Amino acid sequence: MLSVREIGIYTIMFILIFSREPKAQVQQLDIEGMWELALDHNLDIKNAGLEIDRSENMKRSSWDPGMTQFIWEYGQINSDLNDSKYVIEQSLGSPFEMSATRKYYRSETDLWEINESRIVRNVKKTLRQHYYSWIFENQRLEIVEKGLELFSRASEYSALQYQTGESNLLSRALIDSKWQELNIKADRIQVNKRTLINQINVIVNSEDRVEPVQDSLGRLVIVLPDNAESISIDSLPEVAMEKQRAIVARSFHGLTKSKISPYFSAGYFNQQLLQESGFQGFLVGVGFPLWFFPQKSRIQATSINMSIAENRYAYEKFQTINEYENLRMRLEQLNENLRFYEEQRLENARLIEENANLLYESGEIGYLEFVQNLTTALEIQEDYLTLVNEYNQLVIEMFYYMDI
Numbered sequence: 001m002l003s004v005r006e007i008g009i010y011t012i013m014f015i016l017i018f019s020r021e022p023k024a025q026v027q028q029l030d031i032e033g034m035w036e037l038a039l040d041h042n043l044d045i046k047n048a049g050l051e052i053d054r055s056e057n058m059k060r061s062s063w064d065p066g067m068t069q070f071i072w073e074y075g076q077i078n079s080d081l082n083d084s085k086y087v088i089e090q091s092l093g094s095p096f097e098m099s100a101t102r103k104y105y106r107s108e109t110d111l112w113e114i115n116e117s118r119i120v121r122n123v124k125k126t127l128r129q130h131y132y133s134w135i136f137e138n139q140r141l142e143i144v145e146k147g148l149e150l151f152s153r154a155s156e157y158s159a160l161q162y163q164t165g166e167s168n169l170l171s172r173a174l175i176d177s178k179w180q181e182l183n184i185k186a187d188r189i190q191v192n193k194r195t196l197i198n199q200i201n202v203i204v205n206s207e208d209r210v211e212p213v214q215d216s217l218g219r220l221v222i223v224l225p226d227n228a229e230s231i232s233i234d235s236l237p238e239v240a241m242e243k244q245r246a247i248v249a250r251s252f253h254g255l256t257k258s259k260i261s262p263y264f265s266a267g268y269f270n271q272q273l274l275q276e277s278g279f280q281g282f283l284v285g286v287g288f289p290l291w292f293f294p295q296k297s298r299i300q301a302t303s304i305n306m307s308i309a310e311n312r313y314a315y316e317k318f319q320t321i322n323e324y325e326n327l328r329m330r331l332e333q334l335n336e337n338l339r340f341y342e343e344q345r346l347e348n349a350r351l352i353e354e355n356a357n358l359l360y361e362s363g364e365i366g367y368l369e370f371v372q373n374l375t376t377a378l379e380i381q382e383d384y385l386t387l388v389n390e391y392n393q394l395v396i397e398m399f400y401y402m403d404i
Contacts, residue, residue, distance in 0.1 A: 089267030118237030
């Protein structure tokens with residue numbers, strides 16, 4: 001028989017074991033699979049769509065004739081006797097203002113649609129940057145781990161030489177120091193990888209955790225346009241946003257001007273006169289602002305805002321053209337650097353790596369030359385990977401311009 005205490009302990013263990021939430025599964029996806037998830041779940045993209053819906057609703061509210069007013073009167077209105085009277089009056093608003101309001105909200109809706117396009121492009125760009133940065137860090141870790149293995153073997157051989165008196169303590173200390181340095185670098189790379197994974201999952205916003213497919217870091221393929229004139233600068237989201245903001249400012253200026261237009265109203269009344277009912281008629285009214293000075297100041301203020309928006313659009317267009325040209329030149333320069341590595345330096349690094357360990361163990365080179373040669377080979381390989389990553393990040397920027 002189990003005691004009460006034992007039954008309680010087993011009950012608590014049972015509850016803890018079976019009440020745990022199942023762990024989120026980990027999916028290994030390529031960039032296209034991650035992008036499909038991001039399109040469905042990314043919060044920034046969802047909110048951009050909601051902004052459009054909100055603006056569409058505001059556009060539908062532009063026809064607003066105003067309040068319907070009901071007035072009932074009772075007392076000595078037109079005679080000594082108590083009579084009753086009721087009036088129904090409907091404001092019809094200003095047709096010019098309602099038209100200007102609709103035009104303003106339509107331009108605002110267009111702005112939010114451009115903003116959605118901008119957010120989609122930015123999310124795609126950021127996701128690609130993190131994805132290929134993770135592949136870069138992963139492959140960089142492979143180079144470091146290969147160096148750790150080579151220096152570990154060399155450390156064992158150096159320890160054996162030290163025990164037999166064939167080498168001094170300095171050789172062993174130098175190799176061990178390099179091994180420790182690579183260990184620290186490997187730890188930093190692991191932290192970078194975990195950080196990038198977290199950033200990717202924030203973008204994708206999926207219930208299951210995602211990780212990139214472990215692939216080799218290759219150069220992304222792109223056909224560069226000749227110059228900035230080869231693409232539509234006005235179609236780029238940042239430029240299009242500033243252009244549309246100028247249109248919105250112009251629409252708001254028109255809306256402000258429309259407030260000096262006349263307002264109309266219509267109504268119906270029914271009353272008693274000398275306690276006899278059946279007296280009725282219709283009301284038609286028109287209203288307009290007599291005090292133009294406050295509204296004139298508002299119109300001038302919106303005119304200034306319109307000029308500011310036009311200047312921002314012109315500056316954004318000029319800046320984008322220059323950024324595009326700088327990006328294209330940097331890509332061409334990196335392409336030349338990568339070609340030099342692929343045609344010469346990588347082959348040299350491979351030969352150095354293959355022979356350094358053999359020559360050291362055979363005694364043909366000393367520990368200092370071994371460390372220098374192997375460090376050089378690993379640095380060449382890592383430098384090449386860094387250049388490929390930099391090249392890919394610039395290509396991703398170019399994809400953003402070209403809407404790829």
